[in-house]
Amino acid sequence: MGDNLRVMAALLPQYEGCIDLIYADPPFFTNKHYPARIGRDEDSRHPLEWQLAEGYGDHWLDMDNYLDFLYPRLVLMYRLLAPNGTLYLHLDWHADACARLLLDELFGRDRILNEIIWTYHGPSPIRHAFNRKHDTILVFTKGDKYTFNADAVREPYHPNTVKTFESSAKAGFGKIPNLARGKVPEDWWYFPVVARLHNERTGYPTQKPESLLERILLASSNPGDLVADFFCGSGTTPLVAVRHGRRFMACDTTWRAVHTACSRLSEQGSPFNLQRDSILTMPALQVPIKVAIQTQIIRLVDPPKLDYWEVDPAWDGKSFHSVMQVRRPNRSGEIPLEIKLPAAPTNVCVRAVTIDGGLIQLHVQPVANSPDRL
Ligand SMILES: C[S@@+](CC[C@H](N)C(=O)[O-])C[C@H]1O[C@@H](n2cnc3c(N)ncnc32)[C@H](O)[C@@H]1O
Structure with a gap:
């Protein structure tokens, strides 16, 4: 737990070139505050049961100030990545174009593997533009040899495709897909947002769906690999990592994020280490236990x-x-x-x-x- 700049720098002597997969979901440069919801059964349909608490802030003077924050952290992630490792940087329209240039510089322009568009639904107050309902995930590999488990993420073909090929083998201009095996997903993904997933919601703001992380982990890591998330928030990445037999490192600067992540990990019933940056102040307990x-x-x-x-x-x-x-x-x-x-x-x-x-x-x-x- 702590500022990931210090945490990653502290990891370098032991872990430089050792992490197989890094998922990074930093603040998006929205200039907003994101409160957390706490209370039993965090559910917006029963507001009496929860209250708002501090979550995390995403405030910047300007884009330079934001990129000054992001760049040194990306440098450290690059150094920590294994030679065959992959970085997934999750952003949206606010800063993805600028971040892409930073990654081009760090990894090399030819090292981009994918620009993934994660689409979702949800209410939006916007009337002056199209509703903004996608995020961008920039995927860069450190080298030209990297893990990509196509078979682990295959999905069924659309029923219309299946019908077409079943009725005529010529439909694919000579190429007949393996309908039973399924297809490698496109670079645009639909997963519902966590606000719609009652079983996943922790109340921590901007929590990402487990299915999104599952696809990333299954595609770009193997069982036993080391997976890291240095902006872990509610702990979606470590949770999915444990579930799929990956080792993990996770970090966040707010104690609420770390508490939420620990609490979720406890569901898995496996031990984990928690280390605190000594300069962080914790809220003091009034009543000793x-x-x-x-x-x-x-x-x-x-x-x-x-x-x-x-x-x-x-x-x-x-x-x-x-x-x-x-x-x-x-x-x-x-x-x-x-x-x-x-x-x-x-x-x-x-x-x-x-x-x-x-x-x-x-x-x-x-x-x-x-x-x-x-
Ligand atoms: C977009 S949220 C991550 C959400 C997470 N992916 C999830 O599924 O819950 C960004 C997180 O980055 C954390 N953060 C911001 N600055 C940080 C820093 N310097 N070091 C570590 N964590 C930081 C925030 O506290 C916040 O929890």
Whole structure:
């Protein structure tokens, strides 16, 4: 967690040339603020259940100021990419043309693999122009050898195409498609926006659909590959990466993004490391949480209402290794206050986020040999 410029610079000594796929979804140069929605069952149809909270800002003095932000980060991404790696840079009409020139300069003009158009529907107040309903994803490969798993992303042909070829083999001017195998998708994609996907919505602003990331990951990485997202927001990329057996690195500058990402990752039930940039200030918790430790059981005693909590049972004092996570059920029910660890802890650190979302705590509880302590 932290400013990705510092995070990526810190990764260079160990990871230069090591990341197989980077998906980057930075602020788009919209000069808007994007609040988050927090509360149970984040749903605009039940506004009493959620409230607005700080999300992230996308404010710039001018385009130069924005490109001064973007360029050094793209340079670091380029350096971190493996020789056969691929970068997907997700933007829209505000800055895609300028960013394309930066990527041309960095990667070389001939290294563009695709300019993907992601189209979607949604309400729009615009009356003076066509509704702006697409984003642009610029795809650049570092070298001419790169991963592209065409078979992993094939989709069925349109029923009309199937009908045409079934009725006449001559329809394709001699080329007969393999109808059963399906086709490699075009460079324009339709996926519904997350606002329409009730099961995916986290309330974090500008969250991208899992299906979009799934296509990117399946096409441009292999199981076991290292995938990174240094503007991870709600954590769509790490979530999809874990689901498909990829290793991941993810970073965001706001603690709400990181909390949302951790909370989503907890659904997958696999451990992950969380590292914080030491200069970041975290909201302070007013009510300290008491933690009871009984051999392998960690129990929170009378905590304030929590949204999420997690445990590192062998905390090294720096990197938080989230071994077990608990999250408040989305629709109803209370959050469990007890976690059973796979083994006895040595140095317990608990992170907890309250339901108003503004409070977070790092609580360290050294464990002696005593079986029970508060
Ligand atoms: C467009 S959103 C990403 C949304 C994400 N793809 C998702 O599916 O939820 C951009 C994110 O970049 C983060 N961000 C902005 N500046 C950053 C920086 N310097 N370092 C790390 N993250 C940053 C913002 O906090 C925000 O969460």
